[in-house]
Amino acid sequence: MPPLTSLLQDFGYARSRYFKLHKHRDEKLWARLLISSAFALFFPSFFMSLGVVFGRAQLSLASVLVSFLLGFFIAFSIHGAYRTVELLASEKRLARLNAGGWGGSLFFAGVPMVIMALSFSVFTWLLRVVADIEVRGSPFDSVRAASQFLFISLMFALASIYVAWQSNKRKALQLQATEAQLLRLQAQIEPHFLFNSLAAVQSLIDPAPERAKQMLECFTDYLRASLATLRLETCQLEQELQAVQSYLMLMQIRMGEERLQFSIEVPAALAKLKLPPLLLQPLVENAVMHGLEAKAEGGHVRIEGALVDGCLRLRVVDDGLGLAASQRRARPGHGLALKNIRERLAARHGEEASLSVTPSEQGCVAELILPLDDKKTP
Structure with a gap:
């Protein structure tokens, strides 16, 4: 991957x-700091522009530098405050x-x-103590200036909300x-699967x-386990596992026990955890x-469950x-189930949830x- 493309992906x-x-x-620390730096440059520029246009303020090189230093000080203070909350909160x-x-x-x-x-x-206290610089025209010099500052800040806050x-x-x-798309797809259970199963019974x-x-x-x-979960927004893990076990037992009879073996290794303590239905079965x-x-x-198919990092x-x-097998690529509809699961995860959890499919030594x-x-938990 070209370096520029990699950098853009990291930033995105x-x-x-x-x-x-x-x-x-x-994510990359430099990318997060770059975004905070952009805010540090934007807001001083915005307020100085307002001062020039509406307040007839006269800018000097020193005042511009102090404004940008203040912008960086505030931006990274906010950045640090949020990071502190992230580390301390559950x-x-x-x-x-x-x-x-x-x-x-x-x-x-x-x-x-x-x-x-x-x-x-x-910041103003540090300038006065360290550099003997008195900041004038601050948002807190008068009631009017403070009200204007609070009003503009409130507008930004409301816009963000x-x-x-x-x-x-x-x-x-x-x-x-x-x-809704999932319900339509799952409601139309594969006809060949139904017919083959009924034909096998006959x-x-x-x-x-x-x-x-x-x-x-x-x-x-x-059918009972699968159709029951279609009506639920979330289901318990044990319900999902019950549908999976019924499916595997059915396929075991169709294929023969010598050709299909399975095991479910999920601790009983996880049985009541809730998750979107029909994620595991596909x-x-x-x-x-x-x-x-x-x-x-x-x-052999093995299903494992565990709690990892919450x-x-x-x-x-x-x-x-x-x-990589040609038989897999020849299967019609290959990839649609995975695409559907990823879309559901993204819609519900954003980037906090993920689905990965990776090759192993066998399978x-x-x-x-x-x-x-x-x-999503009881």
Whole structure:
């Protein structure tokens, strides 16, 4: 990747995370400081322009330099204040602030105003003590100047709240559209899967009635578990695992136990955790259909669950054909399930959730990372 492209990507990633609180910052420090520096240059320039246009202020080189130094002092004080909150507050508290509402809006509007006032006082005091420079014409020299400063700051704060509200509204609409699309797709369960399963049951009724009965029971359990979660905005992890287990048991009867083995290694303590429905099941279906079904000797699917750094990590590991196999690329619709999951994660959690599919020595590993907060945990 060209150096310039890499730098632009790093900057874009930092910009996308700049206006949200994150306890763990994995973006480049230089990119975050560059964004803060841009604010440090913008606001002094804005206020000096207002002073010249409306207040007939006369600028000198010294006053411009002092204004920009003040801008940097305030910008990085605000930057430091937010970072302090990120380090001291809990993940749940940060999630509530990021979610918006009156509490989050007041926090993000109030912190800059308070820090600006405090930073200005400290900066002017330092100039007077260290350099014997008396700052005149400050926003706090008179009631009128202070009211103008507070009014402009309030306008910026209200504008920020409005932009954040519009952004949350767009995300909510995007989430609704994505979930509606998921419901349409899942409601139209693959016809060939239904017909093949029913045909398999029919073919076993005379030669192996007990096996046919077992397969029909698994098929009914699978439909009941899958359709039940379609009506839920969130479901418990144990519900998702029940649907997955019913599907695997059904496929085990169809493919034969010698060709399909599976295990579910999820601690019981995680059973009540909540997550968007039908995230895990498509990954398991991909592992079976694309990884194991086309492999002559079949293989093994393992589902793992754990809490890692305050997030729920779910992994689907198979020893099938792998990502590079021609059989996988030939499958119609390959990639649509993964695309759908990523869109749902982005709409619900932004960059706090992720889905990765990576090749392993045999087969591949699909890994889901989901944040936990009060809205999604019991």
